[in-house]
Amino acid sequence: MEGLEPMHIAGSTEGLTRQQIELVELAATLGREKFAPRAARYDAEASFPFENYDDLRDAGLLKICVPAAYGGLGADFATYVMVAAEIGRHCGATALSYNMHVSSCMWSGFIADALHMTAQQRADHEAKRAVHYARIVGEGKVYSQPFSEGGAAAAGKAPFGTLARRVDGGYVVSGRKIFASLAGAAHCYGVLCTLDVPGATQRDSLYLVVPADAAGVKVVGDWDPLGMRGTVSRTLLFDGVFVPDDARLMPEGLYHQAALRYPHMFATLSPTYMGLAQAAYDFTVAYLRAEVPGMPKVLRRMYPTKQIAVAEMRVKLEQTRALFLQNARAARIDPDKDTRMRLYAAHYTIMENAQALAALAIRTCGGQSLLKSLPLERIYRDARCGSLMLPWTAELCLDRLGRECLYEPGEKDEAIE
C-alpha cells in the first residue's frame, strides 16, 4: 500500500533484539512483495503455497527455530511469534501452515531443552533430533504436525487414537488424522500418537516423524473450506507404516510432560490471527484514505462515522496486540497459575478479536469490500477459523479459564459444606 509507513507488528521496535527486528523486517518484505500478491490465487484454488515455501527456504526462515548448535537461527518463542504474525498479515494460510512446520522444531528444540529427561534420554534426543534438523537445515525439508483425529484427543481429554506399535528397529504406525495442514505438501508428518501398550494413557504419547512417501501413507478426502484454504488440511491415513527409531522427535512420553509444563506450545496458533487482525486494520486505513491499489480514488476519511469506526478498530487492535506481546514474553517452563490464565485470556482474545476486527472492517469499508478482487473478504473468512482450532478453541479457553478462576489445584466441591 502507498501512503502511511506500515506499522511494525509489535507496534514499535523498542525493546526488541537485533535478531527480532531483522527477522520481522525480512518476513514483512517477503509478505508484502511475494506472499500478498499470491494469496488470492491459493485461496481461489485451495492450493498449497509452494512458491511461498521456496521463498521461506531461500530466506532461511524454515530453520528459524532450529537451535543454533544445529545450524538453525535459534529463535526463541517471542521472536517466532512476531515473525509468524508478520507473515499472517499478508497470507493467513502460509502463516498457519508455517506454524505446523516451525512447531516441530520448537517442540523438539527449546521446549524439549527445558523438560526433565534422564541423561540417557537426553543423549538419545540429541542424536535423533540431529537427523531431523539436518533434513530441515541441509535439505530444506518441510515438516507438518497432524494431531487432530475428530475425537477427544486433540482437546487433550483422551489418548491419541493413532497407535505406534514397537517393533524391531522402530515402530509401526496406524491411524487417521483429520485437518492435517500441509497434507500432500510436507516432506514429513510429525504425528502425535500413543504407544500401543496394554492400558495406554496420555502419558504414553509419542511424537513420531512419518515421511510422506513411506509405504502405507495416504492423503484422502477433499478440501473446500470457508477459509484458510491454502493450508490444504486434508485427511491422512497411516496403514501399518514402519518408521525407524530415529523417527522420534521427542523421547517416549515426553510430549505429555511438555503439554503439562510448557502450555505456550499450544499458543503458537494465535500469531497468524494477530497478523490477520492487523491486516484488517491496515486494509481499512488504506481504503478510507483511497490508497487501495486498483480502486477508484474516492476519499472516505473525512466522514466522522468512519473516523469513529476506525478508532474503534484501533482500540481493539491495540488491546489485542498488548496481550499478544505479553504472551510472547511470558513463555517459559512451569509458568505460575496467573501466567497460565493470562495465556488462555490472550489466546482467546486474539482468536476472537481477529474475526471481530475483520467484521468491523467490512462494516466500515462497505459493500465494495466484499468483492473477491480485494483481500478483505479473504481476511474475514480466514479470521473465522482461529477460534475453532484445537486444543485451545475459544470454548475450551473459556472452559479452562473459568475452572481455574474458581478452583485451586486439588480443590473439590465436597470440601465446602
Ligand SMILES: Cc1cc2nc3c(=O)[nH]c(=O)nc-3n(C[C@H](O)[C@H](O)[C@H](O)COP(=O)(O)OP(=O)(O)OC[C@H]3O[C@@H](n4cnc5c(N)ncnc54)[C@H](O)[C@@H]3O)c2cc1C
Ligand atoms: C484451517 C485449519 C487448519 C488446521 N490444521 C491442523 C493441523 O495442521 N493439525 C491438526 O492436528 N489439526 C489442524 N486443524 C484442526 C483443528 O485444530 C481442530 O481439530 C478441528 O478444527 C476440530 O474440528 P472438529 O469439528 O472435529 O471439532 P470437535 O472435536 O468436534 O470440537 C468441536 C468443538 O467442541 C469443543 N470440544 C471439543 N472437545 C471437547 C471436550 N472434550 N470438552 C469440551 N469441549 C470440547 C471445542 O470447542 C470444539 O471447537 C486445523 C483446523 C483448521 C480450521
